[in-house]
Amino acid sequence: MFGDYSLGDLGSIFVMQGFAGLILFSVYVLMALGLAIIFGQMGVINMAHGEFMILGAYVTWMTSNLFQTYMPGLFGGYFFLAMILAFLASGALGMVVEWVLIRHLYKRPLDTLLATWGLSLMLQQAYRSVFGAREVGVELPQWMLGSLHVTDSIEVPINGVFVMCLTVLITVGVAYVLYMSRWGRQVRAVVQNRIMAGAVGINTEKVDRYTFGLGCGIAGVAGSAFTMIGSTGPTSGQLYIVDTFLVVVFGGAASLIGTIASAFSISQTQSTLEFFMSGSMAKVLTLLAVVGILMLRPQGLFALKVRK
């Protein structure tokens, strides 16, 4: 199968395939970061996570339309405002959901799964009623189109590079908030021992609500980034939810580094395999490998040692 390519071409193909994997990796990381907070830290199985992401995507789409109609001069910069709006919208919805639904279910993790699945159905139908069943795509500003020519045969798309930079920024931000800030300490304290955290004066209910909101907000940003590389439909979120959960579980639920490492290995495996076989078989093999490894090592790649 390599007979038609010269050695240099082959190298370029691998580099570009690797880069396609890196874009997939960025999307996985962005989606999995929010879930790692919600599922990994709080233990809530949020099946509606994909729908929070799609909300961010729709917010981005609306912002781009708004700029196009009223402020065409500023169109080049709409994306930064859109991301902030996406974060706020998804985060706010997340906090409402936590208050109405999730806070009653902290002791019954399996039931959060059913309830949030119901929520995801309702959100999907709401998107379908409001935005229509067809997929929408945002128009990218001029500076994001095109690609960078690294060498003669290797070129990388600019929007992909942008998504990757964004991912790095957000990951560093989340890591800082969780591990350096006072509020992050409170979050980790509540997760490790809710009763003791309450006893030392932490308002656990408030911490829960903001943690859930943060996770959902990051999902919104992920959705915003997602619009740059794909189109958005009412059910797009569902396509990614299982992959995202596998990324989080595979990485070891409570570990941020684990999440990143597993997102990297899963996305690279998949995009490399896609070169050799059909997309569906690549996906099957990747998922099988993940499930197989999880059967051998149920705690995931990077397990946090916590006394239960």
Added chain:
Amino acid sequence: MIINSRFFNRSELMGFVALAAVLFVILPLTLDVFRLNLVAKYLTYAFVALGLVLCWGYGGILSLGQGVFFGLGGYCMAMFLKLEASSVENTKIQSTPGIPDFMDWNQITSLPLFWQPFHSLTFTILAIVLVPGLFALIIGTAMFKRRVGGTYFAIITQAVAAILTILIVGQQGYTGGINGMTDLRTLKGWDIRPDHAKIILYFVEVVLLFACIGIAQFIRLTKLGRILVAMREQEDRVRFSGYSVANFKIFAFCMAAVFAAIGGAMFALNVGFMSPSFVGIVPSIEMVIYTAVGGRMSIFGAIWGAILVNFAKTSLSESFPQLWLFGLGALFIAVVLAFPNGLSGLWGDYVQPRIDRLFASRKSKAGWKDNSVADGAPAE
């Protein structure tokens, strides 16, 4: 304890009689063949719900991959039916006669090896039970022996459902792809499509369902059922008492898989096709919700749940397709938040005590008192 030595206590006997009356007498007499066939379709999900009562309600193992076993059973049956429908006479216009039409479309020129045994009905019936059973045994052993449970198990079964769907859709030539296996015609030369065949198949299915209810009830009443419940409540204590928790979990999971597979096989027979849209994540979770709505602790409740939710789905999505998803979503949330024991829980809380009081007042007139509220409406 005297009550428990009987196969059914009084409220269960009433549930049994009511279900039997509705399924054997009332529905066949009142519905036309089309609607009866729809009920037969709903009942295939009742098998899955029954399995989930054992596995989730009693054992506490939430499997989000029951669609896998439903699909495996269904595909085994559909493969047999498809082979019979693709006899050389029926398919002589194809470039390779005698193989299923979708293989011909995908340039496959001979029957793949794993299709060969499905020429035999005996093998097919064995495969319907054994293939999903063994598959569940492998997954269960790998997971439960390593003490993976709860949410992790749910997510991994979900991943398995996703894998199988992608595989079936991707391997069009061997499985019929996204369209599935359609145009199933005869079972050993007996046409399954006309009205009288639908009625016969309906009754076969109901009889099978009651057989499965019997098995589930038997498991529930034996020591096995008690260990399952104990395991759900306090897994460590059961383990420290010397029971192999993993083996009991594997057993419950395999039973649920086999029940689901029987449902899937009946689905292929009754509905006349099988497709990956009954295998994946969405149908698997819907199957869980039938059980949750009916009552995860109640054998009869789960069956009613499967029938009623599907009935609501058909009638609502016929007239208000938009409302249906909102309704289904709200139902999920309501079941979880407001009545975790589902319809059977509501029945046990509000209706059953009245019936018991009625009986109790009659009996007290006859001069024989018993504490019927306590035994008549058990928490399960």
